[in-house]
Amino acid sequence: MTGLGIWLAGKNTLALLSANASRSLADTVGGIERHLRPAEDRARFIAGRIEAGTVNPEDRKRFGLLLTGALADVPQIESVALFGPGLTSFFAARRGDDRFELGEVDHAGDARFSS
Numbered sequence: 001m002t003g004l005g006i007w008l009a010g011k012n013t014l015a016l017l018s019a020n021a022s023r024s025l026a027d028t029v030g031g032i033e034r035h036l037r038p039a040e041d042r043a044r045f046i047a048g049r050i051e052a053g054t055v056n057p058e059d060r061k062r063f064g065l066l067l068t069g070a071l072a073d074v075p076q077i078e079s080v081a082l083f084g085p086g087l088t089s090f091f092a093a094r095r096g097d098d099r100f101e102l103g104e105v106d107h108a109g110d111a112r113f114s115s
Helices: 002-052 060-071
Strands: 079-084 089-094 099-104
Touching: 002 060, 002 079, 060 079, 060 089, 060 099
Parallel strands: none
Antiparallel strands: 079 089, 089 099
């Protein structure tokens, strides 16, 4: 009977370890999703405004305000950008606690963007 008891205890321990590992992994994934959800929400909002025609990305002043506003209350997002034709991007970036930068970058010569 002792051998059976040790085998059952071992089996129970492995089941508990597996359950704890699964729960820990689920908690970690949930935390990552909660951390990234604001970025996804902002991207969908901006895309929706462009698709609806309520904002024109070529109007840099107005579009820059939209991009800067997308950063306002989400410190985990450091920058947001829209890539246009020819691998150019227009971006808003957080620079310190209360400063933001708007700019344009041509990525055409950047090897990270070549196919």
